[in-house]
Amino acid sequence: MNILRYDGSFYGLICALAPYLYRHQLPDVVERENVRQPALIPTDEEPQMISTALAPGLACDPQAFRLPGVSRESWLNAWHAFLSEAPGIETMIARYLLLAIEKRGAVDTYLTDDRVRNINRFAHRVLAEKHRFMGLLRFRNIGQNLYYASINSDNFVLPLLAPFFVERFADQQWIIHDRRREVAAMYDLRVWTIIERSAGDLPEDSPEEDAAQRLWRCFFDSIAVRERLNLALQQKFIPKKYWSDLIETPGR
Amino acid sequence: MANVIGEMEKCLDQPQERLSGVIDKLRILSAAARYDVSCASSGSSRKSTPGGLGNVAASGICHSWAADGRCISLLKVLFTNHCAYDCAYCLNRRSNDIERTAFTPEELAELTISFYRRNYIEGLFLSSGVLGNPDYTMELLIRSVRLLREVHGFGGYIHLKAIPGADPDLLFEAGTLVDRMSVNLELPSHNSLQLLAPDKSKEQILLPMTRIRDWHREHNPQQHRQPLLTSQTEVSGPLQSRKPFVAGLNFVPGGQSTQMIIGASPEDDRQILTLSESLYKKMQLKRVYYSAYIPINHDSRLPEPPQPQLLREHRLYQADWLLRFYRFSAEELFENGPPTLDSDFDPKIMWALRHPERFPVDANRADFGMLLRVPGLGVLSAQRIVRARRAGVLRYEDLVKLGIVMKRARFFLTAPGSATGDLGLDPHLLRRRLLASEPGAIKPKQLSLNDFPGFLPEVWREAVTGQF
Numbered sequence: 001m002n003i004l005r006y007d008g009s010f011y012g013l014i015c016a017l018a019p020y021l022y023r024h025q026l027p028d029v030v031e032r033e034n035v036r037q038p039a040l041i042p043t044d045e046e047p048q049m050i051s052t053a054l055a056p057g058l059a060c061d062p063q064a065f066r067l068p069g070v071s072r073e074s075w076l077n078a079w080h081a082f083l084s085e086a087p088g089i090e091t092m093i094a095r096y097l098l099l100a101i102e103k104r105g106a107v108d109t110y111l112t113d114d115r116v117r118n119i120n121r122f123a124h125r126v127l128a129e130k131h132r133f134m135g136l137l138r139f140r141n142i143g144q145n146l147y148y149a150s151i152n153s154d155n156f157v158l159p160l161l162a163p164f165f166v167e168r169f170a171d172q173q174w175i176i177h178d179r180r181r182e183v184a185a186m187y188d189l190r191v192w193t194i195i196e197r198s199a200g201d202l203p204e205d206s207p208e209e210d211a212a213q214r215l216w217r218c219f220f221d222s223i224a225v226r227e228r229l230n231l232a233l234q235q236k237f238i239p240k241k242y243w244s245d246l247i248e249t250p251g252r
Numbered sequence: 253m254a255n256v257i258g259e260m261e262k263c264l265d266q267p268q269e270r271l272s273g274v275i276d277k278l279r280i281l282s283a284a285a286r287y288d289v290s291c292a293s294s295g296s297s298r299k300s301t302p303g304g305l306g307n308v309a310a311s312g313i314c315h316s317w318a319a320d321g322r323c324i325s326l327l328k329v330l331f332t333n334h335c336a337y338d339c340a341y342c343l344n345r346r347s348n349d350i351e352r353t354a355f356t357p358e359e360l361a362e363l364t365i366s367f368y369r370r371n372y373i374e375g376l377f378l379s380s381g382v383l384g385n386p387d388y389t390m391e392l393l394i395r396s397v398r399l400l401r402e403v404h405g406f407g408g409y410i411h412l413k414a415i416p417g418a419d420p421d422l423l424f425e426a427g428t429l430v431d432r433m434s435v436n437l438e439l440p441s442h443n444s445l446q447l448l449a450p451d452k453s454k455e456q457i458l459l460p461m462t463r464i465r466d467w468h469r470e471h472n473p474q475q476h477r478q479p480l481l482t483s484q485t486e487v488s489g490p491l492q493s494r495k496p497f498v499a500g501l502n503f504v505p506g507g508q509s510t511q512m513i514i515g516a517s518p519e520d521d522r523q524i525l526t527l528s529e530s531l532y533k534k535m536q537l538k539r540v541y542y543s544a545y546i547p548i549n550h551d552s553r554l555p556e557p558p559q560p561q562l563l564r565e566h567r568l569y570q571a572d573w574l575l576r577f578y579r580f581s582a583e584e585l586f587e588n589g590p591p592t593l594d595s596d597f598d599p600k601i602m603w604a605l606r607h608p609e610r611f612p613v614d615a616n617r618a619d620f621g622m623l624l625r626v627p628g629l630g631v632l633s634a635q636r637i638v639r640a641r642r643a644g645v646l647r648y649e650d651l652v653k654l655g656i657v658m659k660r661a662r663f664f665l666t667a668p669g670s671a672t673g674d675l676g677l678d679p680h681l682l683r684r685r686l687l688a689s690e691p692g693a694i695k696p697k698q699l700s701l702n703d704f705p706g707f708l709p710e711v712w713r714e715a716v717t718g719q720f
Binding site: 111140147149171218219220223227228229232233248250 | 274275278279282283285286287300302303304305306307309311313314315316317318319320321322323324325327328363366367369370371372405546560562636639640642643646650653654
């Protein structure tokens with residue numbers, strides 16, 4: 001039994017998978033290094049455990065990303081699907097990449113093939129949540145030109161959101177805190193990085209923040225046309241799970 | 253008025269020295285702007301300057317949704333609700349006794365920046381009542397927008413209302429600063445305009461619209477290679493996406509839009525959509541917005557419908573989408589039928605029911621343009637079909653796998669393996685089948701003895717208790 005372990009990053013996954021894909025094979029199990037889930041049928045010894053040791057600075061074979069037949073679109077699809085962190089997504093990606101190699105670049109026309117469909121479905125889910133947070137994310141001012149936002153996303157959307165907000169708010173320092181994964185994206189006017197940050201580590205608002213928030217709530221309440229009240233429609237667009245991180249209060 | 257007072261209390265529960273003035277203005281001037289329906293922040297694309305603040309996403313982003321279910325994308329306010337005009341339908345008309353106020357350009361710019369930095373909004377939607385005269389008002393708007401762009405380095409979206417009757421030079425100047433401009437058509441015909449908005453004339457509205465179109469054409473040549481509307485016969489194949497705009501002199505890169513009030517005047521759907529179509533074609537508008545008339549003022553010239561015509565508004569938007577993205581023309585939508593849209597079905601089904609000879613459509617052979625006409629298929633579904641059928645024949649199950657909702661499409665779309673009983677139905681029967689699958693169209697009901705005529709309650713009671 002081939003059990004493949006990787007460090008939890010997309011880069012690590014591809015490095016670990018590449019040797020298999022070149023041989024047109026699939027590993028039996030792919031798992032993250034720090035997530036230990038006992039195998040269904042326990043074996044005495046862990047046989048043929050292959051672990052990728054990806055210490056920082058140790059690059060993997062650059063050939064890993066030059067899989068023949070995998071187009072830019074396919075790479076993006078695979079990466080977006082990976083960010084969903086769905087159970088078993090690693091195997092789905094492996095199957096998808098294998099099909100991509102087989103079909104020589106035309107893989108994304110096979111929209112009815114389950115291997116392609118699964119990847120598209122998860123990729124779509126991730127991109128949809130990213131788009132949602134592009135609008136629903138709320139920054140709070142926590143100091144001189146320093147802004148903080150906290151999210152609790154189903155998918156790991158930080159790597160997609162950060163470049164968007166770098167482009168948009170290039171002249172302000174900001175932190176986007178993913179409470180579920182206990183990580184945060186930080187931008188310091190030059191580059192953005194993802195750092196660890198515990199879920200309870202919430203900073204204090206600056207003194208001006210309260211006034212801005214009251215202005216926003218005031219605007220939010222007075223822009224609604226009373227004659228057309230439609231709370232069900234509002235909730236359809238902003239599901240309740242996002243309400244707690246907003247400044248405004250929907251549902252009134 | 254009770255509403256407005258309630259709001260005032262809500263917004264003023266903790267008055268603060270510096271901002272109390274602004275919060276009052278914001279409350280009044282956003283409430284005054286809420287009947288404006290335009291909300292889009294899409295259609296323009298603006299790269300951020302290196303190290304600067306703000307950009308425009310071509311897709312448009314909604315940041316919140318108000319209690320009426322409408323998207324909040326832009327900070328939508330009036331500069332002032334003082335107005336020299338007296339339009340019958342408008343909340344801010346001269347003869348209404350309401351609280352009047354105005355922002356200063358500085359206040360407005362600061363407010364916009366403070367909201368934008370917190371990711372509350374995509375940008376600013378700025379309209380205004382006419383303060384003094386149109387030129388003066390336009391100058392104030394320009395000053396606010398210039399402050400945002402030049403002093404605050406704001407690169408976000410700005411939608412500006414052109415004040416009817418303002419000097420063309422001012423219009424041009426404003427256009428170079430903003431992403432989209434709009435001139436409100438207000439009402440769908442000249443006669444209605446004369447009756448309900450006596451201070452505005454058709455020429456006064458159409459002239460600035462024409463000017464903006466010409467300037468836009470001149471300064472955005474790449475956007476005009478392809479007409480926004482193409483007839484079904486001209487092109488087939490997926491719609492071409494537009495190239496992002498390159499730097500240079502930007503004159504309203506997001507084009508212009510307009511809006512009109514539905515249900516305050518007697519025009520039928522056919523007239524309205526024919527007008528929209530000509531606006532899209534001749535004026536090259538990006539959007540026409542429809543707003544169901546809500547009686548705010550009591551005026552003998554206006555109807556007083558008990559409910560705003562929301563369903564009609566919805567159908568008009570659906571038909572508008574058919575004009576812009578589905579290659580329909582207003583004329584063919586209404587051929588062999590009445591000049592109003594069907595209230596039971598969306599306009600695409602309405603058209604399909606009137607043209608049984610065009611269906612069923614073969615999913616494996618039909619061209620893109622015809623796939624677009626199949627009820628239940630959207631642009632994305634049609635694109636997916638075209639792409640997926642390159643890899644092999646699509647069977648009925650494959651269509652489902654592509655994520656196509658077959659609820660309506662199964663009556664119009666054929667593929668190997670589709671249920672033959674659903675296809676080629678006579679329109680009357682099809683109408684009933686479609687209605688039955690529409691939630692809420694036919695309500696199931698528990699039968700009751702009272703439903704039977706001639707059944708007296710006394711007799712009924714005796715029958716139940718066994719007494720005679």
